[in-house]
Amino acid sequence: MDTGGSGESAELVERALAAARVAEETDDWDEYRRLLWRAAADGPGSLPLALELIGSPDPVDRATGCDLLGNTSDQNEAVRGRAAAALVGLARRESESCVLCSLAGAIERTYDQRAVPVLVELAAHPTPGSAVRWPAPSRGWPPACRTGRTSARSSP
Known part of the structure; x- marks a missing residue:
């Protein structure tokens, strides 16, 4: 990964990608979420890493890039506009x-606000298994698209 992010953030993201590949088999996403949350704390420094990942041909990389954009946005208001624009483009x-x-x-x-039409479209996605179904409020975030790999909403 060759980006403008800090060395520590890049290392954390590389470790998160490795954890994601393991978790695809084990369904244990805790380490993945923890590493991405820490990488996102770099704020604007983690943005180039995430943008590179969402441009990857590998779906694991793209999903990780999305999760990193979400965590970065959650922790750093200054990056939200750029993250939203990139995610709308990916959608x-x-x-x-x-x-x-x-x-x-x-x-x-x-x-x-650009998220609203994207979320409406995703909620009605025609591909089996792709429609995003939000759990009841008492069950909390994130959407239950697949077992385990949901992005971290809060710090671990």
Whole structure:
């Protein structure tokens, strides 16, 4: 990964990607969420990392990029507009259900009005397994698109 993010953030994201690949098999996403939350604390420094990831041909990378954008937006108001714009652009071309789920969680956390039409479209997505179904409020965030890989809403 060759980006403008800080060295520590880049290392955390690399470790999160490795954890994601393991968690795809084990369904244990705790380490993944913890690492991405820490990487996102870099704020504007983590934005280039996330933008590079959402441009990857690998859906695991793109989903991780979405999760990183969501965490970064949640922790750093200054990046929300750029994150929302990138996620809206990705939503126009994305078809992988795992990425769409992460995208839904991330764009909601930008608190940007551009998220609303994207979320409405994702809620009615025609691909089986891709429609985002939000749990009842008592069950909390995030959307239940697939087991485990939902982005971290709060610090672990």
